[in-house]
Amino acid sequence: MNATAVMPPPRDVVEADVARALAEDIGSGDVTAMLLPDRDDVAYLLCKEDAVICGRPWFDACHRALDPDVTIAWRVAEGERVTAGTVLATLSGRARALVSAERTALNFMQTLSGTATITAAHVDAVRGARAPAPDPQILDTRKTIPGMRAAQKYAVRVGGGVNHRMGLFDAVMLKENHVRAAGSLTAAIRVAREQQPSLPLIVEVETLDQLREALSEGCERILVDDFDAATRREAVRIAAGAPFNRAIPLEVSGGVDLPGLRAIAEDGVDCISIGALTKHVRAIDLSMKLGPPPGS
Incomplete structure (x- = not known):
């Protein structure tokens, strides 16, 4: 299904979720990202299994919290069913910010996609069970x-x-x-x-x-x-x-x-x-x- 009509929680709720998660992960600073040159770079987001994609608002908010100028080009819609090997999005921004936001953004995206995927499986299982x-x-x-x-x-x-x-x-x-x-x-x-x-x-x-x-x-x-x-x-x-x-x-x-x-x-x-x-x-x-x- 394509869930473009499904409204996410208010922006302040998403941003509060992200702020807590980034604070938990980064703490006083990402000491490993500091090893990278602070320059522009690109990245891509890959899905390694069949799934219903969910979590774009949280993924975007994670990256924008660390680099307001990051560009995220989504190739799939929220709620879209994808197959293994699908590139979901490409990103362009500061290398350190991309790396620092990576795990938190993925944690939201993988968890919410998991919930959407298993829900879709249950919805599929009852489709037509009481037709008409x-x-x-x-x-x-x-x-x-x-x-x-x-x-x-x-x-x-x-x-x-x-x-x-x-x-x-x-x-x-x-x-x-x-x-x-x-x-x-x-x-x-x-x-x-x-x-x-x-x-x-x-x-x-x-x-x-x-x-x-x-x-x-x-x-x-x-x-x-x-x-x-x-x-x-x-x-x-x-x-x-x-x-x-x-x-x-x-x-x-x-x-x-x-x-x-x-x-x-x-x-x-x-x-x-x-x-x-x-x-x-x-x-x-x-x-x-x-x-x-x-x-x-």
Whole structure:
């Protein structure tokens, strides 16, 4: 996919991410880069495996933080699928700055491309599973690298996924502890509606009886947690039938992996949330080398 319509986090968020990362890496100064002559040079960015490319705003910000006059010529779009051996970009700037920014820029790019790539694989796996009905949404979770949530959730969107809540502030999500404290699922839903009437309400259920309770009481989404296949299909049947008529989307969470994903999608659920999109990060193999790209 080409994710040109996906908006990155605000510029100040990207720049703050980059400032922290550069300070961590450079510290009091890059003593190795000082060995290089401080002159203009060129470099190229190479992708060594098939991937969905993501992270250009962070890559650019790393280099511009150290050399405001650097020129970066991208050959691929954000969200584009590329094959191994693709030259992603060429750069022209001060040699020391290019080398000092290299690792931090690559760290952002390889991590976010990894998240976008694995998300795209999950989106591909459910495509057409419920045709002619819409494909279920692939959702992320809050299982992100500390300090990198906005960036990783952006990468999920670039890969074709959809963001769950950003944090503990933008949606109410009732789980077993909240139900236990309130005395019942119905009581917990009513307290949540009373205290946070303007926020989306997501309700996790552990039994079919709780599902009926949540459907009757109402919320924005119901999460069926760790249901086996037969119970999951019965949950879909109940939610789709009278008097509920699919008014509330069903989300599956827990025990979801790529090999079993399509079977879950075919059961008719609306959303599937997967912590592994951002938790089990496998970085894409990228490198940046001084000099012109091969064959140029």
